[in-house]
Amino acid sequence: MIPRIAFTPGEPAGIGPELAVRLANSRAADRRRAAQIVALSDPDLLADTADRMNLPLNLIPFDPHAPAADTPDGSLFVQPFRLAETAVPGRLNVANAPFVIDTLQSAARGCLQRRFDALVTGPVHKGIINEAGVPFSGHTELFAEAAGAERVVMMLAADELRVALATTHLPLKDVSAAITGERLQQVILILHQSLRDQFRIGAPRIGVCGLNPHAGEGGHLGREEIDVIEPTLDRLRAQGLHLLGPLPADTLFTPPQLARCDAVLAMYHDQGLPVLKFKGFGHAVNITLGLPFIRTSVDHGTALNIAGRNEADCGSLRAALAQAVQLAELRAL
Numbered sequence: 001m002i003p004r005i006a007f008t009p010g011e012p013a014g015i016g017p018e019l020a021v022r023l024a025n026s027r028a029a030d031r032r033r034a035a036q037i038v039a040l041s042d043p044d045l046l047a048d049t050a051d052r053m054n055l056p057l058n059l060i061p062f063d064p065h066a067p068a069a070d071t072p073d074g075s076l077f078v079q080p081f082r083l084a085e086t087a088v089p090g091r092l093n094v095a096n097a098p099f100v101i102d103t104l105q106s107a108a109r110g111c112l113q114r115r116f117d118a119l120v121t122g123p124v125h126k127g128i129i130n131e132a133g134v135p136f137s138g139h140t141e142l143f144a145e146a147a148g149a150e151r152v153v154m155m156l157a158a159d160e161l162r163v164a165l166a167t168t169h170l171p172l173k174d175v176s177a178a179i180t181g182e183r184l185q186q187v188i189l190i191l192h193q194s195l196r197d198q199f200r201i202g203a204p205r206i207g208v209c210g211l212n213p214h215a216g217e218g219g220h221l222g223r224e225e226i227d228v229i230e231p232t233l234d235r236l237r238a239q240g241l242h243l244l245g246p247l248p249a250d251t252l253f254t255p256p257q258l259a260r261c262d263a264v265l266a267m268y269h270d271q272g273l274p275v276l277k278f279k280g281f282g283h284a285v286n287i288t289l290g291l292p293f294i295r296t297s298v299d300h301g302t303a304l305n306i307a308g309r310n311e312a313d314c315g316s317l318r319a320a321l322a323q324a325v326q327l328a329e330l331r332a333l
């Protein structure tokens, strides 16, 4: 089986177009598995970027009716979209935000309709999309909505560390109210099922962080652990899940405790992701669990400060592609 992978390079003024060109030119070095990589992008943007980088890029029109074919070195298949205005590296342009959203929506539809076996996303700029009048908090939430999924889970993985989030792109002041028993139960069940079925971990062990410092210190530093987290974990333990915690996050993220877990569930974005990125920035992968299709992504943002300088590292994109291919192959077994 040759998996068909939709690839959205993301914000056109960021490093995404350079990463696309690098990805096309790193296929041989990766000793990779076969995959048909289909970039949903503006062919002129990709060709101009390749010229600027002085790298070859052969763009092959994607034919969804033809049998899946491996991607030759120096090439990408392309499903064309048109930018509203020429992109300038490092300079956001609100006029091009609809282009970004169109590529994401089309990729999601293609996955839902099984034209693609998986989706790999490059970085988007959340701010410029909102400035264009499109409410947008992240790919994760957009794909959940496109798929009609009530709940999905963001998990980032680097080496043997996996960190999932109970809440994603939420202002910190709203986090406590969002940590409900219902949400926690849904998140933990999705995480458990994905670790078992997608990552083939027989009896997954999940370490759960508390919300408050010292996991609430017995109620003296907050009550969410006593009122919400512990009762939810007890209910799920009664169903046979292996759950550790709630432990203080600064205890759970230490080597002896991590050795007892296959994944850590953090209560909010900046409780979990700084640890993960300290360990693995540059080769970590963001995976959306609970969608009806496979979606992986890079661990970094649009890096506007280096866009156009030919300095962007494509390690995380390569890792995201490898992970998507592996998950697609496993699903096909």
Ligand SMILES: NC(=O)c1ccc[n+]([C@@H]2O[C@H](COP(=O)([O-])OP(=O)(O)OC[C@H]3O[C@@H](n4cnc5c(N)ncnc54)[C@H](O)[C@@H]3O)[C@@H](O)[C@H]2O)c1
Residues within 6 Å of the ligand: 010, 015, 122, 123, 124, 125, 126, 127, 139, 297, 298, 299, 300, 301, 302, 303, 304, 305, 306, 311, 312, 313, 314
């Ligand atoms: N996957 C995504 O779509 C994604 C992920 C994170 C952040 N973002 C968005 O990106 C925008 C900018 O975010 P930020 O500035 O906080 O983070 P960033 O990851 O864009 O940049 C942080 C630092 O890391 C560097 N960097 C990032 N990726 C790099 C790469 N591949 N190679 C070399 N250096 C790299 C940047 O130059 C910068 O110094 C925000 O709008 C944010 O929401 C998107």
Ligand SMILES: N[C@H](C(=O)O)[C@H](O)COP(=O)(O)O
Residues within 6 Å of the ligand: 137, 138, 139, 140, 141, 269, 273, 286, 297, 298, 299, 300
């Ligand atoms: N939270 C992610 C990170 O910090 O890497 C990032 O914003 C991307 O999230 P989406 O895949 O939902 O856009």
